[in-house]
Amino acid sequence: MKHTEDGPVQMQSRMIDLESGSSFHSVYEQSFTHASLESQIHLSSENGTKVIGIVDTKNACELAKRKRTFSKRNEFACQWPVGNRELNYRNQDIINALERKIEVLNDRVGEIRGTKKQPQEYWRAQKTKMLIQKIKSSGDENMNKWSQVEFREKGFTQNNINVIQEILKNGDCELVRYTHICPSQKIKRQLTKVWGIGPARADDLVKQGITSIDNLKEKLKVDPEIVSDRVKRALLHYDDLQTRIPRDEAALIATTVCQAAHVAARRCSPGSKVTAFAAGSFRRGKIDCGDVDILVTCHAWEKIHVQSYNNRAHFLDTILESLGEVNQGGFLAADLVERPCTKRKINFSDGPATYMGICQLPNKKARRLDIKVYHPSQLAFAMLYFSGNDYFNRSMRSFANKCGWSLSDKGIRKRLDDGTDSIGPYITECRSERAIFEQLGLEYREPYERDPTASFVDIEAAHARLVYEAQERRKASELPILPDIYTL
DNA sequence: ATCCTGTAGTA
DNA sequence: TACTAC
C-alpha cells in the first residue's frame, strides 16, 4: 500500500516535532499545507493535492485557531489510538446497574424535546457508558476487593468509585433507587423500538391508552389511523427487525442490491461504469449488522451537474424495480419512504437519492435496507459519512468545525466568519477518503478502525474478517460488495 | 456556567 | 417539528 510510505508513519514523527515546538511552521505546511494555511481551494487526488483557486485573504486569527485545534487533534475521538484494552466479563452486576442508570437518564432525555442542544442528562448517560467501557477494560478481576488506591491507579475518578461502591452496597445507584419508573415510561421504551416511533409519538400513543406493542397492533385493527402507514409497515416486521443480521446474510443482501445496481446501469446508462458497495457497520467489518447500507454512483454523471438530482432518483427507481417485490417473488418487502417515481417534480438538489425500506431473502428474516445514490464527485464524502460510525463522524465534524470548516456527506465548506452561523460554498474536491483526512489535517483511519470505543481485539477481528472475505470473494470471482481495500 | 459527539434527508 | 441515517 503506497500511502504508508509518506502517510501516517511520518505524520507520527512530525507530531513529536510539533510538540517540542521547534520547527512548527514547516512541519505544519508539509503535513497539510494548502487549505489550512493558505486558504486556497484545492483538488486532492490519490497522489497529492493541487491548488485550484483562492478562497479569500489570509485571516491571522482564523489560522491561529486552526493551528491550536491541530495541536490538540489527538484529543478527538476520531484520532484516538486505535483499539482499547481487551475486555473482561467480570463485574457484570455493576455493569447491569450502570445500564439501568443509563435507561433512567435516557428516559429524561426523551422528555425534553424541541430543543436544539442535547440536555445534560444525555451527556451524563454518555459518561456513564464510558464508565462501563472503563470497567470492562480495567483488568480481569472483581472490583469488590479493590482499595481506593487501586481504583485510582486504574484511572477511576472519585465519583466513579463512589458510584461503584454504592452499587456494590445497594445493588443500584441512588438515581435508580430513588427514581420511580412509572408503567407509562416502560411502555414508551417499548414503543420507541418501533421504526418511526420516537419519544413524541410514543407519548401520544401512551396518552391514547396503548399498553404495549401487541396492544398497538390490536388497536390498529380497530382504528388504522393512530400511526402512519410507514410505521404500520415497520410494525408488520417488528420481530424480525429487532434481530441483528449475521454478517454472511448481510453479504447476500449486499450482493443482491449491488447486482441490481449493475442491472439498472445497463438500463439507465448503458456502457457506463457504476460503483455500488456496502457501507455502514458491514464495511467496518462488524460480525453482525443492524441493517444493510448500500452506496451507489454512476460515473457517467461526472460530466453532468451535481444538482441533476433527477438522474440519481431515476437510477434509484430502476434499482428498486429490478429488485422487485417479495409478494411477486422479488426482494423488497416494504418501503419506508416514498420512491422518487411517486414524485414527478424536477428537483435541483445536490443531495443523494435515498431509499429506506425492508427487504427479505427467501427463507430469511425481513431486514432493514438503506440505499443512497450520490453524484460521483461526492463519493468520497458520502462513503466516509455512510461508513460511520456515528461517534466517529461527529468527532471528525467537530474537528472540522473547530478549524472553521463544516464537514458533511457532500463536502467541506468554510464557515463564514461574519458572526452568523452561515456556511460558504464547498471549498475542496476529494476523490478518496484518505484525501479528506489529509485535507482536514487528520491521520487516516481505516473503516474497521472507525469505532472510537471498540476494543483492540474487536478491531483486529474486524480487520481479519475484511481481509479474509476480500480474498475469498476474489478467488470465487464473486461481485465485489466493498471498495477494493488496496485501491480506495 | 458551559461544552462535549454533527449534518442532512424525508414527511 | 419529529424521526431517521451514519
Next chain:
DNA sequence: GGAT
C-alpha cells in the same frame, strides 16, 4: 459526568 468531567473538564475548563
